Amino acid sequence: MEIGKVVGRVVSVSKIKELRPVKLFLVQFTDHEFKVKDDFVVAIDTIGVGEDDLVLITQGSGSRLTKISKPAHSDASIVARIDNPDI
Amino acid sequence: MEIGKVVGRVVSVSKIKELRPVKLFLVQFTDHEFKVKDDFVVAIDTIGVGEDDLVLITQGSGSRLTKISKPAHSDASIVARIDNPDI
Amino acid sequence: MEIGKVVGRVVSVSKIKELRPVKLFLVQFTDHEFKVKDDFVVAIDTIGVGEDDLVLITQGSGSRLTKISKPAHSDASIVARIDNPDI
Amino acid sequence: MEIGKVVGRVVSVSKIKELRPVKLFLVQFTDHEFKVKDDFVVAIDTIGVGEDDLVLITQGSGSRLTKISKPAHSDASIVARIDNPDI
Amino acid sequence: MEIGKVVGRVVSVSKIKELRPVKLFLVQFTDHEFKVKDDFVVAIDTIGVGEDDLVLITQGSGSRLTKISKPAHSDASIVARIDNPDI
Numbered sequence: 001m002e003i004g005k006v007v008g009r010v011v012s013v014s015k016i017k018e019l020r021p022v023k024l025f026l027v028q029f030t031d032h033e034f035k036v037k038d039d040f041v042v043a044i045d046t047i048g049v050g051e052d053d054l055v056l057i058t059q060g061s062g063s064r065l066t067k068i069s070k071p072a073h074s075d076a077s078i079v080a081r082i083d084n085p086d087i
Numbered sequence: 088m089e090i091g092k093v094v095g096r097v098v099s100v101s102k103i104k105e106l107r108p109v110k111l112f113l114v115q116f117t118d119h120e121f122k123v124k125d126d127f128v129v130a131i132d133t134i135g136v137g138e139d140d141l142v143l144i145t146q147g148s149g150s151r152l153t154k155i156s157k158p159a160h161s162d163a164s165i166v167a168r169i170d171n172p173d174i
Numbered sequence: 175m176e177i178g179k180v181v182g183r184v185v186s187v188s189k190i191k192e193l194r195p196v197k198l199f200l201v202q203f204t205d206h207e208f209k210v211k212d213d214f215v216v217a218i219d220t221i222g223v224g225e226d227d228l229v230l231i232t233q234g235s236g237s238r239l240t241k242i243s244k245p246a247h248s249d250a251s252i253v254a255r256i257d258n259p260d261i
Numbered sequence: 262m263e264i265g266k267v268v269g270r271v272v273s274v275s276k277i278k279e280l281r282p283v284k285l286f287l288v289q290f291t292d293h294e295f296k297v298k299d300d301f302v303v304a305i306d307t308i309g310v311g312e313d314d315l316v317l318i319t320q321g322s323g324s325r326l327t328k329i330s331k332p333a334h335s336d337a338s339i340v341a342r343i344d345n346p347d348i
Numbered sequence: 349m350e351i352g353k354v355v356g357r358v359v360s361v362s363k364i365k366e367l368r369p370v371k372l373f374l375v376q377f378t379d380h381e382f383k384v385k386d387d388f389v390v391a392i393d394t395i396g397v398g399e400d401d402l403v404l405i406t407q408g409s410g411s412r413l414t415k416i417s418k419p420a421h422s423d424a425s426i427v428a429r430i431d432n433p434d435i
Contacts, residue, residue: 001285001303001335007119013143014134014168024088024143026119032268032287032301040119042088042143046334047275056274056285056303058336061148061322065279065334073133073152073166074088075145076102079334081275096205100230101221105239111175111230113206127206129175130229132193148235160220160253161175161237162232181380187404188395188429194415198349198404200380214380216349216404235409247394247413247427248349249406262372262422293355293374293388307360307421317361317372317390319423322409326366326421329377340421342362 001056001079004029005036006049018071025049025078027057043076044069056080088143088166091116092123095135105158112136112165114144130163131156143167175230175253176260178203179210180223192245199223199252201231217250230254262317264342265290266297267310279332286310288318299322304337305330317341349404349426352377353384354397366419373397373426375405391424392417404428 004027023045028036034054043057046066055078059065063077064070100111108149110132114125121141130144133153142165150164151157178201181194189196197219202210208228217231220240235253238244265288274285275286284306289297295315307327316339324338325331352375361372371393376384382402391405394414403426411425414417 001337003303010143014170015166019167021265028119031299032289038118042090056271058334060336061117062325062334062336069334073145073149073156073164075147075149076088076336079276079278083119083275097230099254101257102253107252115206117192125205129177151236160232160236160243161233162236163175184404184430189427195430202380212379214349217389238410245409247406247417247425249408250349257368262424264390292386293376301396317358319421323412323421323423330421338421340363341367343358344360344362 001058002029003032003034003082004041004055004057005034006051006053006055006078008051010042018073022068022072027055027078030054037060041076043078044072044074047078047079049078049081054082056082088118088145090119090121090169091128091144092121093138093140093142093165095138096124097129100134105160109155109159114142114165117141128163130165131159131161131166134165134166134168136165141169175210175232177206177256178215178229178231179208179221180225180227180229182225184216192253196242196246201229201252202241204228216249217252218246218248219252221255223252223255228256230256262319263290264293264343265302265316265318266295266296267312267314267339269312271303274278276293279334280310283329288316288339289338291315302337304339305335306339308342310342311337315343317343349406350377351380351382351407351430352389352403354399354401354403354426356399358390366421370416370420375403375426376391378402389424391426392420392422393426395426395429397426397429402430404430
């Protein structure tokens with residue numbers, strides 16, 4: 001998994017059926033000291049996050065193994081929140 | 088998912104059977120402020136897009152989970168359109 | 175999918191059983207104006223291509239969904255030829 | 262698989278159910294002479310590692326084939342430890 | 349698939365059960381003229397290779413489709429040897 005910072009919600013999207021029930025967030029990847037990098041991903045929120053949260057992102061087929069992300073034809077999910085960023 | 092801008096249609100393609108019914112678009116990836124980058128992908132249109140649309144791209148096995156992209160041996164699909172690009 | 179140019183055939187290969195019936199080509203990826211880049215891939219030919227052809231490459235599990243590539247333990251296939259490169 | 266060095270444990274994480282039983286480590290990728298690079302990954306420990314261990318990382322669907330990582334919606338696992346780094 | 353050069357064997361590894369029967373080699377990727385690059389991968393040998401061999405590497409789920417690599421939780425396999433490197 002990669003570490004990212006939630007920087008915004010993707011709100012106005014013409015989704016097809018399977019993506020309608022999910023919330024999509026823009027997540028910027030960070031380095032291992034939690035500084036944001038240029039890369040980002042749009043990911044399904046499976047845990048309930050807010051802006052500026054540091055989160056773990058699963059990509060690929062593993063991203064569709066949660067109850068919330070399963071029906072979606074997506075390739076990225078937020079699967080955990082890092083509460084205390086002292087790694 | 089990644090964000091991209093539809094820049095053209097790939098029209099003249101000797102496709103094999105499974106790819107014939109689908110529309111293929113050239114999509115340039117953008118940064119999180121929607122500025123196009125050098126990278127691009129050829130993706131199946133599963134929602135009905137037009138040139139200059141900002142879209143979400145799913146890659147890998149997730150790209151084949153829509154009704155339209157399922158029979159195709161592809162690795163990228165356009166799965167949503169961002170109508171209001173204020174993230 | 176990505177766009178590539180067929181630059182040669184990989185002929186002299188000690189293949190194991192599943193790869194023996196397939197033809198392997200060296201394909202250099204191109205940018206969206208069809209200029210070749212440094213990156214390349216060795217891909218299974220599922221449609222019948224020749225040198226200098228512009229083609230679409232599917233990577234990952236999607237590359238093994240054609241009748242020809244199915245039995246092979248490969249990760250890349252040529253799945254279409256771009257006949258008229260005016261995108 | 263890639264080679265990495267275990268640099269810390271990700272301890273304070275609001276995990277959802279499937280990730281609770283697993284231990285997550287921050288692993289920095291190394292070059293083939295075991296010098297750490299900037300890239301890293303958060304991976305499930307399937308073998309019992311400690312800080313500074315050199316390990317092999319499997320990514321993608323293969324990372325979920327061990328007994329420990331199977332139930333998790335992850336995309337990276339530590340699957341072996343390199344005891345004698347003289348390759 | 350990508351082209352690589354076998355540069356060494358990874359011998360001293362605390363493997364878990366599924367990886368014990370396989371041989372792991374360090375393979376450096378090459379460009380299309382067979383010059384080694386900085387990138388490398390640790391891959392399962394499914395064909396019987398030796399040092400300096402030029403080989404084809406399959407990554408992802410396709411790497412686990414050979415009889416030898418099937419039980420392993422790996423993401424890369426050596427699947428062919430290029431005997432005559434005149435592409």
